[in-house]
Amino acid sequence: MEDGMLDVRVGIGLGEDRNGRAIHPGDSDAIVDRICRLAAKATGGYTTVDCDGGWTNGEGRLVKEPGIILYVMFPESVRTDTIRNFAKLVGRAANQECVVLSYNARSGIVKCWDTES
Numbered sequence: 001m002e003d004g005m006l007d008v009r010v011g012i013g014l015g016e017d018r019n020g021r022a023i024h025p026g027d028s029d030a031i032v033d034r035i036c037r038l039a040a041k042a043t044g045g046y047t048t049v050d051c052d053g054g055w056t057n058g059e060g061r062l063v064k065e066p067g068i069i070l071y072v073m074f075p076e077s078v079r080t081d082t083i084r085n086f087a088k089l090v091g092r093a094a095n096q097e098c099v100v101l102s103y104n105a106r107s108g109i110v111k112c113w114d115t116e117s
Helices: 025-043 080-093
Strands: 005-013 047-056 062-075 100-102
Touching: 005 047, 005 080, 025 047, 025 062, 025 080, 062 080, 080 100
Parallel strands: none
Antiparallel strands: 005 062, 005 100, 047 062
């Protein structure tokens, strides 16, 4: 396992966009593809997990929606604003007002196969 990596998680809603318009399943597939390409380019790799979540909008209505949790890793030496800017880019790619960001845990990479085998 490599030391010095931050486990970064970004939660992205895929039910409504920032204007309150429904995101259709075909469109959400394209959004997830865009996010994954962005994550791979920025960090070298990613994992996504489907999830459900909810939030209360400005009118007090509970908005329940499907989403994904995007897992990536950044070097521990990376600046906080770099991680925040990455989360913003992800949110913009999904046309979201905001995303959930978590990155305080230490993490690492487990190499499962020797390159010599």
